[in-house]
Each structure stands twice: as structure tokens, then as C-alpha cells.
Amino acid sequence: xxxxxxxxxxxFFATLAVTSVVVFGVLEWLPGNAAQVILxxxxxxxxxxxxxEKLGLNQPALSRYVAWVGGLLQxxxxxxxxxxxxxxxxxxxxxxxxxxxxxxxxxxxxxxxLCLGLYAASKQNTAGDVGVMTLSQLGLAxxxxxxxxxxxxxxxxxxxxxxxxxxxxxxxxxGGGFWAGMAALILPAMALAAVQxxxxxxxxxxAVIESMSEDYVRTARAKGLSKQQVLWRHVLRxxxxxxxxVMGLQFGNLITSAIVIENVFVLPGIGRLIFQAIAxxxxxxxxxxxxxxxxxxxxxNFCIDLLYAWIDPRLKTEAxxx
Amino acid sequence: MTTSSTTPLLSVRNLRVAxxxxxxxxxxxRGVDFEMQRGDTLGLIGESxxxxxxxxxxxxxxxPDRATVSxxxxxxxxxxxxxxxxxxxxxxxxxxxMIFQEPMTALNPLHPIWKQIAEPLQLHQGMDLAxxxxxxxxxxxxxxxxxxxxxxxxxxxxxxxxxRQRVMISIALACQPDILIADEPTTALxxxxxxxxxxxxRQLVAEDGMGLLLISHDLGLMRDQVESVMVxxxxxxxxxxxxxxxxxxxxxxxxxxxxxxxxxxxxKRGTRLQTIAGNVPEIFNWPLxxxxxxxxxxxxxxxxxxxxxxxxxxxxxxxxxxxxADLSAPFAEHWVRCPEWEKLEALK
Amino acid sequence: xxxxxxxxxxxxxxxxxxxxGVGAAIVMLLVVSATVSLFWSPYPVGDIDxxxxxxxxxxxxxxxxxxxxxxxxxxxxxxxxxxxxxxFIAVGIGLGxxxxxxxxxxxxxxxxxxxVMRAADFTFAFPALLSAILLTAxxxxxxxxSITAIGIFxxxxxxxxxxxxxxxxxxxxxxxxxxxxxxxxxxxxxxxxLPNVASVLIVQATVxxxxxxxxxxxxxxxxxxxxxxxxxWGRMLNEAQSQMFQAPMLAVYPGIAIALAVLGLxxxxxxxxxxxxxxxxxMR
Numbered sequence: 035x036x037x038x039x040x041x042x043x044x045x046f047f048a049t050l051a052v053t054s055v056v057v058f059g060v061l062e063w064l065p066g067n068a069a070q071v072i073l074x075x076x077x078x079x080x081x082x083x084x085x086x087e088k089l090g091l092n093q094p095a096l097s098r099y100v101a102w103v104g105g106l107l108q109x110x111x112x113x114x115x116x117x118x119x120x121x122x123x124x125x126x127x128x129x130x131x132x133x134x135x136x137x138x139x140x141x142x143x144x145x146x147x148l149c150l151g152l153y154a155a156s157k158q159n160t161a162g163d164v165g166v167m168t169l170s171q172l173g174l175a176x177x178x179x180x181x182x183x184x185x186x187x188x189x190x191x192x193x194x195x196x197x198x199x200x201x202x203x204x205x206x207x208x209g210g211g212f213w214a215g216m217a218a219l220i221l222p223a224m225a226l227a228a229v230q231x232x233x234x235x236x237x238x239x240x241a242v243i244e245s246m247s248e249d250y251v252r253t254a255r256a257k258g259l260s261k262q263q264v265l266w267r268h269v270l271r272x273x274x275x276x277x278x279x280v281m282g283l284q285f286g287n288l289i290t291s292a293i294v295i296e297n298v299f300v301l302p303g304i305g306r307l308i309f310q311a312i313a314x315x316x317x318x319x320x321x322x323x324x325x326x327x328x329x330x331x332x333x334x335n336f337c338i339d340l341l342y343a344w345i346d347p348r349l350k351t352e353a354x355x356x
Numbered sequence: 357m358t359t360s361s362t363t364p365l366l367s368v369r370n371l372r373v374a375x376x377x378x379x380x381x382x383x384x385x386r387g388v389d390f391e392m393q394r395g396d397t398l399g400l401i402g403e404s405x406x407x408x409x410x411x412x413x414x415x416x417x418x419x420p421d422r423a424t425v426s427x428x429x430x431x432x433x434x435x436x437x438x439x440x441x442x443x444x445x446x447x448x449x450x451x452x453x454m455i456f457q458e459p460m461t462a463l464n465p466l467h468p469i470w471k472q473i474a475e476p477l478q479l480h481q482g483m484d485l486a487x488x489x490x491x492x493x494x495x496x497x498x499x500x501x502x503x504x505x506x507x508x509x510x511x512x513x514x515x516x517x518x519x520r521q522r523v524m525i526s527i528a529l530a531c532q533p534d535i536l537i538a539d540e541p542t543t544a545l546x547x548x549x550x551x552x553x554x555x556x557x558r559q560l561v562a563e564d565g566m567g568l569l570l571i572s573h574d575l576g577l578m579r580d581q582v583e584s585v586m587v588x589x590x591x592x593x594x595x596x597x598x599x600x601x602x603x604x605x606x607x608x609x610x611x612x613x614x615x616x617x618x619x620x621x622x623x624k625r626g627t628r629l630q631t632i633a634g635n636v637p638e639i640f641n642w643p644l645x646x647x648x649x650x651x652x653x654x655x656x657x658x659x660x661x662x663x664x665x666x667x668x669x670x671x672x673x674x675x676x677x678x679x680x681a682d683l684s685a686p687f688a689e690h691w692v693r694c695p696e697w698e699k700l701e702a703l704k
Numbered sequence: 705x706x707x708x709x710x711x712x713x714x715x716x717x718x719x720x721x722x723x724x725g726v727g728a729a730i731v732m733l734l735v736v737s738a739t740v741s742l743f744w745s746p747y748p749v750g751d752i753d754x755x756x757x758x759x760x761x762x763x764x765x766x767x768x769x770x771x772x773x774x775x776x777x778x779x780x781x782x783x784x785x786x787x788x789x790x791x792f793i794a795v796g797i798g799l800g801x802x803x804x805x806x807x808x809x810x811x812x813x814x815x816x817x818x819x820v821m822r823a824a825d826f827t828f829a830f831p832a833l834l835s836a837i838l839l840t841a842x843x844x845x846x847x848x849x850s851i852t853a854i855g856i857f858x859x860x861x862x863x864x865x866x867x868x869x870x871x872x873x874x875x876x877x878x879x880x881x882x883x884x885x886x887x888x889x890x891x892x893x894x895x896x897x898l899p900n901v902a903s904v905l906i907v908q909a910t911v912x913x914x915x916x917x918x919x920x921x922x923x924x925x926x927x928x929x930x931x932x933x934x935x936x937w938g939r940m941l942n943e944a945q946s947q948m949f950q951a952p953m954l955a956v957y958p959g960i961a962i963a964l965a966v967l968g969l970x971x972x973x974x975x976x977x978x979x980x981x982x983x984x985x986x987m988r
Contacts, residue, residue, distance in 0.1 A: 175967035177921050180959035183945055187952050249461035255418055257476040258449035268464050290831035294922050312841035347511045348465060
């Protein structure tokens with residue numbers, strides 16, 4: 035078991051390392067140097083020189099890369115150009131919105147999709163199944179930011195149950211509170227969850243159907259297990275393997291889709307941060323946020339890999355034998 | 357097959373199975389009849405698509421939902437066809453057990469071996485896990501799985517095909533059923549392993565006094581394994597006889613064809629292998645009369661109209677084939693000769 | 705003559721298939737709109753008509769006007785050109801570069817395959833939308849940059865799929881026979897592998913087309929995609945959002961257009977997947 039975990043751990047670190055190089059590299063190969071991009075075309079030579087100094091552009095790329103990575107590992111990050119605060123502080127602040135949003139959306143997705151997918155698989159080719167599949171087709175086709183706007187139109191403009199955007203904050207001193215915060219996140223979470231639910235429902239349905247047609251299901255029935263018992267003891271665990279894979283991929287999708295959704299609802303999250311940073315040409319923030327988001331995605335994939343090994347014993351023993 | 361006044365172990369009468377497909381209702385089994393007593397070993401032979409597996413699945417009640425079953429299946433006197441799935445679940449694995457062709461995929465890859473053997477024990481005998489695990493070990497020893505104690509915690513992918521089939525056998529025998537149905541249990545295994553597994557099945561069945569229904573497409577296998585053989589073609593049983601008799605003389609032209617088609621040692625080089633001309637009719641197009649009519653060397657017009665009845669005349673190589681156009685018409689008869697019998701007779 | 709007949713027969717069978725029929729009909733509607741809009745639209749899209757801004761649907765303006773008085777119907781019509789363009793080019797880039805890479809990886813195996821697949825996996829790890837935003841940020845917003853960004857992310861998708869399908873073809877015995885007969889790997893790839901993977905690619909292409917349309921819409925919504933005055937459905941949604949209280953319908957029409965286009969492509973793709981599946985067609 036441990037050799038499998040070790041392999042995955044090494045792979046995880048390697049991917050992180052390569053990602054950091056690429057992120058750093060992309061921002062190196064800019065048209066013009068970083069200072070020019072940040073200050074734009076109207077910059078004077080003096081301000082350019084000052085910016086270059088500030089960014090340490092006179093030093094070789096390698097040492098800047100090492101300094102950056104070293105700083106990250108020690109928990110220190112660069113300073114944002116536009117906000118003049120460490121990016122780490124900015125990012126932590128924004129995560130207070132994005133992380134709960136992502137978790138809400140993921141929970142909604144998993145809950146709804148697993149139920150619908152199971153239902154559709156057990157009622158295959160009947161009206162119920164067709165209904166679920168049609169619904170999922172619609173879910174796939176609808177752009178999530180349009181759904182967000184429609185939700186706002188319905189719940190904020192028409193019914194006026196929630197506000198049309200913005201985030202009041204989690205603490206009550208700032209005028210917010212737990213439930214106020216949740217209320218502000220519910221529509222965005224729904225918009226985010228819609229597409230992912232459609233995808234996961236389909237995957238769940240086909241995974242369960244596929245599992246049900248496997249030979250070991252026939253064996254289980256021959257032992258005298260009822261259809262229900264077969265479903266719970268044999269089919270579901272096997273069907274979870276592809277489902278968990280997709281769930282892992284989806285979390286990454288969720289985080290990036292949040293960029294658009296946060297802009298629709300004007301939520302002060304990571305998505306909005308990076309968007310504003312790009313508009314302000316604040317490359318330091320952009321670089322650090324991209325690194326953070328990529329690292330999160332890689333971490334999720336690593337966790338999924340570990341989850342596999344727990345679910346599927348074939349992986350554990352194959353790796354041990356290898 | 358011995359006749360007895362006691363209740364037969366398994367009694368199948370006029371078993372018909374129709375399948376609902378996009379092309380309409382198809383008759384897959386067209387009236388299967390046979391009987392088994394406790395301790396009998398019966399072989400069921402036929403080519404792919406003749407309905408042997410369907411017969412087995414029908415007995416177990418494991419046909420898909422789109423299948424309609426009619427006729428009678430009695431296990432120890434209990435009529436199975438009208439029973440609900442819940443009721444059948446109490447019998448499956450407990451009184452009747454089945455093993456399948458592909459041991460590679462027949463076991464759940466995510467559960468350890470002992471758990472899969474313990475499952476029927478927990479289900480039907482209410483055993484707790486510890487007792488069941490101990491019993492699983494006993495069973496594995498009984499099926500002669502080497503290093504059984506270590507293997508208990510193994511997963512299916514760590515075992516070879518032959519070993520997996522042994523595990524399947526131990527699962528089937530766990531609750532000491534009255535009848536074991538083996539659907540091509542060795543077809544997917546290496547030739548060397550085949551003999552071992554078959555011998556094991558024979559031994560265990562004899563020890564427990566179980567009935568064995570062995571399904572195969574392999575003639576040679578039948579000779580050593582079972583006391584009687586049924587030959588199926590086109591969804592019906594065309595011939596059934598004790599093994600010795602069948603190997604000595606075949607009545608039905610199809611069975612004759614099957615035997616003649618076997619490659620024999622000692623044939624002169626260049627001799628063409630005999631085949632049965634033609635193909636099995638598509639299940640969409642069952643003919644009115646005998647399904648074998650178009651391929652039969654002895655076919656008459658009446659064969660194409662109605663299903664014939666065969667009656668072997670003992671100690672001769674002749675079989676009387678009777679048909680009648682409908683219930684009121686008189687029987688038309690013609691005779692069928694078994695060429696092998698004649699050869700043997702000529703040698704005497 | 706017989707190929708024409710079999711094509712006609714296939715086409716008839718295709719349209720009877722529910723999914724494909726509906727999907728193809730919608731896609732054709734899209735194509736027709738785009739083509740028609742090249743020559744005509746109810747109003748020129750550049751026409752600003754402030755006095756008539758935010759008008760409701762009427763005989764003159766079938767879907768009303770936006771905040772600058774532009775005719776919505778015309779914007780929708782011409783916007784379809786944009787969507788189709790994005791789809792074609794993005795998928796084209798993916799096919800053009802991804803398929804050869806996949807074929808190469810499959811034919812050569814060994815370290816070539818490893819490198820190509822690792823690179824593909826790595827690109828998958830990068831959130832695609834994020835990278836597209838990044839690229840548009842660095843190189844400036846606009847149609848060209850956004851199409852390129854979306855197209856680049858199609859390359860590993862097609863490379864993976866091609867390699868997977870090609871591996872299945874290579875493992876069949878007839879390729880071994882062809883090699884024994886003296887054919888080079890390139891001959892076999894061209895004559896055998898490619899035709900056999902074509903059906904998988906076609907299906908994936910429709911899927912990626914739909915994804916490209918959605919991605920471009922998102923980028924345009926953020927202001928990073930197609931720039932004014934070229935109409936874009938995504939950007940229309942952004943503009944509509946600020947008018948949500950005055951003219952809510954403005955936010956509905958462009959979304960329907962996008963959803964319809966994507967739905968049509970998805971249905972077509974599903975239908976094609978069923979129709980082209982060799983297992984199913986052999987049973988007929």
C-alpha cells in the first residue's frame with residue numbers, strides 16, 4: 035500500500051514543481067518585460083526603471099524563480115502591485131468566499147446527481163429515465179453564467195427573496211452573519227452546480243448500468259441476493275470508481291467556473307480577484323493566484339488517486355507487486 | 357435415468373421461454389422436457405444459441421425481465437414458475453446453485469475471496485462473519501485450493517482462472533444445495549486445468565449426493581462426466597439417452613451430425629472433416645416444423661409442417677419419426693437410420 | 705453508384721434517429737442563420753438608434769432593441785457567425801494538431817507516447833478557462849486570442865482520444881499482417897488507423913464544438929472575447945445584465961441562442977455516437 039502512496043506523492047510533487055515552472059515561465063515570455071506589461075504603453079522610462087527595480091528584473095530568471103518558490107514554501111508571498119498587500123493575505127481573504135461557495139456547489143452536485151443517476155439507472159428506458167436524461171441535456175447546454183442571470187431575474191428581481199449580488203460578509207459586526215452569507219451564496223452555488231450535476235448524473239447513470247450488467251452481479255443473484263441487496267453490496271461500490279474520478283475533475287472545473295460566476299454576482303472571491311488583477315495588470319497577483327488554483331486542482335487529483343487505492347484493491351496490490 | 361416413485365429432484369415440463377425484442381416476441385425455448393432424480397448427473401449439449409444456458413437460467417429464475425416463461429419447473433416438488441423473486445431468492449444459493457463460464461469476471465473484484473464465499477452463508481444460514489470466514493476456509497480446503505488460509509484474504513485478481521473457478525464451486529456448495537447447475541464451467545480454462553476442475557466437480561457432487569446438470573458444447577467432456585445426455589437444438593431437446601447408449605448409437609440426425617463432425621485420430625490425411633450442412637435458422641425465423649429440417653439427410657415434406665416425435669427402436673439402428681399435420685390427422689411416419697450403428701453392426 | 709445509394713440509405717437512417725434528427729435540425733438552423741446573416745439582417749448591426757433603446761418586441765424589432773437601440777434580432781443573427789467561427793477554428797486547431805500527435809504517439813509507442821501523453825495530462829491539470837483568461841490578459845482581449853486559447857486546449861483532448869482509439873486499431877491482427885506484408889507504419893496509419901478512428905473523432909468534434917461555443921461565450925461575457933462592434937452572444941448577456949430591471953428579456957434571448965446551439969450539437973453528437981458505433985451497426 036505504501037509504495038502506491040509514495041508513487042503518487044512523488045508524482046504530486048513533480049506536477050507541482052513543473053506547474054510552478056510553467057506559471058513562472060509564461061509570465062517571463064511576455065511581449066516586452068513584466069514591467070512594461072504592468073505599466074502599459076504610456077509608461078515613462080523612469081517609472082519603467084523603477085518598476086523593474088521593484089520586480090527585481092535585473093536579476094537572472096532562475097534566482098527570481100528560486101526566490102519566489104522559496105518564499106511560497108515559507109509562507110511568504112510577493113506584494114501585490116495594485117493593493118500593496120502580500121498576495122497571501124489577499125488570497126486568504128478571498129478564499130473565505132470562494133471555498134464555501136465551491137463546497138456548497140459540490141455538495142449540491144453530488145447529492146442531486148447521485149440520486150438522479152441511481153434513479154435513472156434503476157428505471158432504465160422508462161419515462162423517468164428519459165425525463166432525467168432530457169433534464170441533463172438541458173443542464174449541459176445552458177451556459178452557467180446565463181443560468182446565474184436567470185436565477186437573479188427570478189429570485190432577486192421578480193420574487194425579491196435575495197439580493198441581486200454582492201456579499202455581506204460572514205461576521206455580524208460587518209453587517210453580515212452566517213445566514214446572510216449563506217443566502218448570498220445560494221444562487222451562485224446553484225448556478226455553478228447545474229452543469230456539474232448534469233455531467234455527474236450521466237456518469238453515475240452509465241456507471242451503475244454498466245456495473246449492473248457485469249458477471250459478478252449474475253453470480254450474486256445466483257447466490258440468492260435480492261436485486262436491492264445486489265445494488266447496495268455489489269453494484270454501487272464498483273460504480274463509484276468512475277464517478278469519483280469525474281467528481282475529482284469537477285472540483286477543478288468548479289473552481290475555475292467560479293471565476294465567471296463570481297463576476298456575475300459580484301462576490302469578493304478568488305475569481306473576482308484574478309479578474310480584477312488582470313484588468314489592473316497586477317501580474318504578481320495573477321501569478322500567485324494561478325499557482326494557488328493549480329495547486330488546489332493538483333491536490334484534489336492526488337486525493338482522488340488515494341481514494342482509488344482505498345476503493346479498488348487491484349491498485350494496491352499491483353503497485354506493491356511492481 | 358432411474359424411475360422412482362419418490363418426488364424427482366427436478367422436473368421440467370414443456371418449458372417455453374419467449375423473449376421480447378425490438379423485432380417482436382421470439383420463442384427461444386420451445387418446449388423442454390426432462391426429469392432428474394437426486395444424485396443424477398445430466399449433461400446438456402448443443403451448439404451456441406440452442407437454448408442450453410436459457411434453460412439453466414430459467415430453472416434458476418434468472419432470466420431478464422423481458423422474458424416470459426411458461427410451462428412447469430418443479431424443484432423437489434415445489435413449482436418454481438409462479439414464484440416471486442423474493443421467494444426464489446430463498447432457494448437460490450441454498451437449494452439450487454449455479455456456476456458460470458467465465459471465472460475471470462464472475463467474482464466481484466473489490467471484495468476479498470472469503471467475503472464472497474461467506475455471503476450465501478450469511479444470507480441463508482444467518483451465520484456471523486467469524487463463523488462464516490471459518491467455514492469459507494473449510495470450503496476452500498474442500499475444493500483443493502492450495503494454501504487456502506493465505507488465499508482467504510486475497511482478491512480475485514490475485515488468483516488464476518482455475519483457482520477462481522474453484523472459489524466459484526465453493527460458493528455454490530456453501531449451503532449444500534440439492535442441485536448444481538454448471539454452465540460450461542471449464543470452457544474458459546486451460547485444457548490441463550479443465551480435467552482437474554471437472555474431476556473436482558464430479559467428486560464433490562458424488563460426495564454430497566447432489567444432482568448435477570452439466571452444460572457444454574463439448575462432446576468428449578460428456579462421455580466421462582455424466583450418466584445421461586440431452587441434446588438440444590433450436591430451443592428444444594431433440595434427443596436424450598444414457599451416455600453409453602448415445603455414444604453407441606445416435607437417433608436424431610442432428611446428433612448423428614454432431615458425432616460425425618468430431619475429428620478422429622487415425623483418419624487418412626486429406627480426409628475432409630464432416631460438417632453438418634447449413635446453418636441454425638435465425639431465431640427470428642423459426643420454421644413451422646422441425647427446426648433441423650433443412651439440414652436433415654432424411655427430411656420429408658411432413659417434417660417441415662409439424663414438429664416430429666422420435667422413438668428409438670431399442671437394439672436396432674432405427675428411429676421412427678412420427679408427425680401429424682394437426683391433432684386430428686393420422687400420424688405419418690418415416691424411418692431414420694443411424695449410420696454408425698450400422699457400421700458397428702457390420703463389424704460384428 | 706452504390707456508394708451514393710449507401711450514403712443515401714445511411715442518411716435516411718440517420719435522420720430517423722431521434723437524437724441526431726433533432727440535433728442536426730438545430731445545427732442546420734444555426735448554419736443557415738449564419739449564412740443568411742452574411743448577406744442580410746433585419747438591420748445593420750452597427751446601427752445605433754438611441755431614441756428607440758430598450759424597446760419591447762414589435763413588428764419592427766422582432767426581439768426589441770438593446771440599450772443603444774440596436775436591433776436584437778440582427779445581433780442574434782450575426783452573432784451566430786461568431787459562434788460558428790469559434791467552433792470551427794477551435795476544433796480545427798484541436799484536430800489539426802491533436803490528431804497527428806495522437807497518431808504519432810500510438811504508432812511509435814515507447815518514449816514518444818510517454819512524452820505526448822504526459823504533456824496532454826499536464827495540460828489537463830491546468831484549468832482551461834483560467835489559462836484562456838491569462839492568455840487574453842497578456843496578449844490583449846479579442847477574437848483571435850480567445851479562439852487560439854480555446855483551440856490550444858482542444859489539442860490534448862484530441863491527442864488522447866486519437867491515441868486511445870488508434871491503440872485499439874493497432875492491437876488488431878490485421879495491422880500485424882499489413883506490417884508483415886511490408887507496409888510502413890505511415891501507410892498503415894493513413895490507410896487503416898485513420899479511417900477507423902474517424903468516427904470517434906467526429907463525435908468528439910461535435911462535443912468540442914459545443915464546448916468552444918460555451919467557452920467563447922464565457923470569455924466574451926467577461927469582456928475578453930470578441931470585441932465591439934462585432935456582435936457576440938456572450939457579450940450581449942453582459943450588457944443585458946446591467947439592464948436587468950428595465951428590460952429583463954434582453955438577458956433571455958442571447959442565452960437561449962447559446963443554449964440552443966449547444967443543445968443541438970450535443971444531440972447531434974449523441975446521435976452520431978449511436979449511429980457510428982460499429983457494434984450496433986453490425987447487428988442490423
